[in-house]
Amino acid sequence: MGDHGRVARDRHRRTADHRLRHPLVLRGLPAPLLPLDGRPRPGRAGPVLLLRAGPTREGARLTAAPLPPRFEPAALERRWQEAWDRADLGRAPDRPSSASFSVALPPPNVTGDLHLGHFLGNTVTDLLVRRSRMAGTPTLWLPGIDHAGLSTQVAVRAHLAKEGVHLEDMTREQVIARVESWKQDHERRILNALRVGGFSLDWSRYRYTMDPAYGRATRRAFVQLYNAGLVYRGERFVNWDPALRTAVSDLEVEHSEETARLLYVTYPWADGSPGGIVVATVRPETIFGDVAVAVHPDDPRHAGAVGRTVRVPLVDREVPVIADPGVDPTFGNGALKITPRHDLLDFEIYQRHPGLPMPPDVIDPEGRLTSDWVPVRFRGQDREEARSWVTEALQGAGLLDHETPYLHAVGRSERSHAVIEPRLSTQWFVRMAPLAPAAVEAVRRGEVRLYPARWELTFFRWMENVQDWCISRQVAWGHPIPVYYCPACQQMMAAEEPPTRCDRCQQSPLTPDPDVLDTWFSSWLWPFATLGWPDETPDLAHYFPTSLLETGRDIMFFWVARMMMASYYFLGRPPFTAVFFHGILRDEEGRKLSKHLGNSPDPLDLVRDRGADALRFALVFPNPVDQDGVFGPATLDNARNFLTKVWNLVRFAQSHLPDGTDPPDRAPVLTDDSPLENRWILAKWRSTVEQFDQALRAFEITRAAGLLHSFLWYDLADRYVEVSKEALAGRRGEPLRHETRAVLLFTLERTLRLLHPLVPHVTEELWHSIPHRGDLLALARWPAAEEAPEDPEALVAMEVVYSAIRTLRNLRTENRLAPSSLPPAWVRPSGDDTAAVFRTQRAVILQQARVGALEFLATGTPPPAGSAPSVTVHGEFYLALPTGGSPAERLALERERDKLATLLQKTEQRLADAGFRDRAPPEVLKATQEKARDLADRVRRIEEHLAAEATPGSE
C-alpha cells in the first residue's frame, strides 16, 4: 500500500479513537462484541476499532484508500458490525407510517449454541429483512431466546452429573438457580453468535420466554383456555419419561424399530386342569399388574377358554379369560394379557369390562417394579433388569412355552432417549380439535402460505387428526401452571396472578399446582407475545401479523402449527402470512449434520476461517435452501472465492476511478455513439434486477443468489471489464473513457447494493471504497430495475459477439496456437444482422479472441488456404494456421459433422411424420423446418471443407 493509503488510514483511525469515547449501549444488552468464542477477553476496555474507510460525515465520498490486495474478512466484518450497531440499524420505527415487514426470530434454545441450521435460517431472513429495510419499508426483525424447559434441564442435569451432583437431590429453587446461571452463559454466547453472523436484529425489542411480561402472556393464555374449557386436567395415559420423571407430549416421543424377545407365557388353568392359555408378550415384567387375559370373541382357537379362570404366573393370582374385539387375533397366539395401568389398549379393554379390579401401578415413576402385587424379590428392580429376571423365573417355573424375536416400534423420549413408559396419570391437556380448523382454513385459503408449498400436504394430514396436547411437566424449570388448590375445600382456581384466598370457602393459603408448562406452551405465543400481547400495544398494531416465519420443517408441528392455532384463537388473526421452511444440511457424505455424529462444524469456527459473509453465501448457494442440501468445505471455499472475485473486481474499478469521480446518483445517459458493451451491461443489469426481485418474491433464495453470482462474475467481470479495459485506459478517447467509468461505477455500485443483504460486511467495505453517497450501504436505497434502460438488441448482439469470440478461441486452442500469436481470421456471416454486429464489433472480437484481423468473405469466395474452419449458427469462421490444416482440426470437424448429421436426421424424421405436420402448432412446425435447413446447410459446408482438405495439393 502506498503513502496515500497509509495517510488515509491514519486519518480514519483517529476518527475511530474519537468514537471509542462514546461506547454503544444497546438497550438491555452488553455492547461490545465478544471474541468469537463468546468469552469476554480480560484486560481490555473494549473493542479496538480499526476503521479504514468508514462512514463519512459529508456523505459523498470521493476515492477512499486503496483496498488491500487480499480479502481478509475477520477485521472488516467486526468493524462493520460495530458500525451498524452505532447506527442502530436493526431498530424498527416505533410508529411506522406505512405497512411494515416484520419477522420474529425463532428463539434459539438457551440449552445450546447457535448451529449451522440457525445460520442458514438467519441468512435467509436477514437477506429479506435487509432488502426490505433498503426498500424503505418499516422493518422489524425481533430477536429473543427460549428457555427450552425440558431440554435445558436435561443439559444442566448432565452437566451437574459430571460434577457428581444430582439434580434430583436439589430443591426446586436450587435447580432454578443453577439453570439460570447456565442460561446467562448461553444467552451471551447466542447473542454474540447472532451478531457475528451480521444479522440485523432489533436489539431494543429483545425478548425471553421467561421474562416477566412473557410469563404474564403465558398465564393469560392458560387462564383464557381454561375458562373456555379448552384446557382441562384429567387422568389419562401419557408418555412417561422415567429418566426425567415427567410426562412428555406425543410429539416428544420418537419411534424406532427395535428387536425384542416375544415370550409365549403359559397362564395355567385355575381349576388345575392340564395346560393353560398361552399369552404372547414383550413385557413379562408387567404380568404382576395383570387383571385378565383377553381373546378375540370370534377366535375359534380360544372359544372354549372364555369365562374360565387362569393363574397369573409367578404370583398365582386368579384372573378371568375375557372376550374383547380390541384383541388382534394375529398377534402371538391371539391371547393378550391385560395390564390396565401400563398399556393404553389394555386400559381400553379394561374399561369395557366393569367388574375387573384396578390394580396399583406395578412400575413406579422411575421405571422400577413396585407395589405389593409384585413379589418381594422383584421389587425395586429396574423394568429392563426385571424383564430378564422374570423371564428366567418363568423358565424355571416351566411356564415359558417358547420365544421368538420380534421387531416392533419402540417409543423413546426425545430428550433422554429412555424408553417411554405408558402411564396412567393426572395431567393437564389442551383440547386441540376446536383450535385446528382455523389454522387449516388459513392455509387452505392462502391467508398463510407455506413455502415450498408441498409442505401443505404434511400440514393438513397432521392437523386433521391432531390429538390433545399434554402440557404439564413434572420438572422445575418452566412456567408454573397458574392453578391453585384450596386445601380446605379442594376448590381449583386458574388465575393470572396468585389468588390470596379460596374463591369458594375464603380459606388461605392456597397450594399452587406443582407442575410447570411444556415449553411449547409459551413458544406458541411467540409472534404476538413478543409484541406486547395481551396488551394492545403499538407494536402489536404495527407489526402484527408478522410477514414471515423462517424455520426448519422439523418443528412444523411442535411450533408452526401451534402458533397458528394460538394466534387464531387469541387474536383471530394469523401469526404470520408466509412460512418458509429451509432444508436440512448434510455433510459431503450425505449424512445429516448432527452434534451426535460429530460432523457438525461450529459456525463460529467457519466464520473465523472464511468469514461470516462466505458462510452466509455458502449456505444459500449453490445448494437449494428449501431442499436438504450438502454443506462442506468445498461449498465454503466456493463462496469465499466468489467474494474474493468481487473484492478484486472492485479493486480494479477503484484503480480506474480517479479522485473526484461523482457518486452514481443515476444511470449514465448513453448516446448513439455509445459502444455496445455499455448499452449491454446496463441492460443486463436491469434484467438481472428484475429477475432477482422476482426470485425473492417467490422465496427462490438460491436462484436469486445465483443470479447475482453469475452477473457479477461472468457478465461484469469476465465480459464487461475485459471489453472495457481499452476504454478505461484512455486508448479510445477521453469522452468514452468518461462514459465507461460512469457505466462501470453505476453498475458496480448498484450491484453491491443488490448483493448487500446477502453478504453485508464485504459489500459495505467495498461500497465505501468507491464513490458513493450516504453513510452506510445498509441504509442505501434499494435499486430499481428501471434505473437502467431496456435494450433487447444489445443483449442479443453481445451474445452473437461472444459466440464468435468463443468460436475463434476454440480454434486457437484446438490448433495449439501460441498465446502470443495474433493470426488473421475470416468470417462468412449467416445473415445481414449478424454481419452488421461483426462489422461494428470487430475491434472487440479482435481483442477478445486475440486475432490480428477479421475479414468478411463474400458469398462464393473460397476460404483462405491453410485455415482452420468452424461452422456455427452465426456463420463460418476461419482462422489462419501457421502450418496449414492440422489433424486435430480435421478430427474436430468430423465430430461436429457427425453430431450435426445425427441431429439433422432426427429433425427430418420429425418433419416427415404426417402426424407432426398435421397436429403440431404452426410456429413449432416453422421453427423445425428452419432448424432442418440450417443444419443441412452447415453439414454441407463442413463436408466441403473435409473434401477440400482431402484433395492433394489443396494447400
Added chain:
RNA sequence: GGGCCGGUAGUCUAGCGGUGAUGAUGCCGCGCUUACAACGCGGAGAUCGGCGGUUCGAAUCCGUCCCGGCCCA
C-alpha cells in the same frame, strides 16, 4: 402398516409437454496477459432410475416396479 419427498455428467443441481437438457463443483489441456492462480481461456463428461402407457412429440403427463431419504402410526 399409512403417507410425503427425491432419483438428470464423479458429486450437487435447473428445467416439469416442442431446447442442440441449465448451472456449480470436480476432471483434462494451455496460460502467472499488472483487478483477481482464492484466477483466466478452452475442452471432455448425461441412453434425464427401470418397464409400460398417453401424445404428432415425454426428462417433463399417467400407471407400475426398483432405489434413497423423511414423517406419522
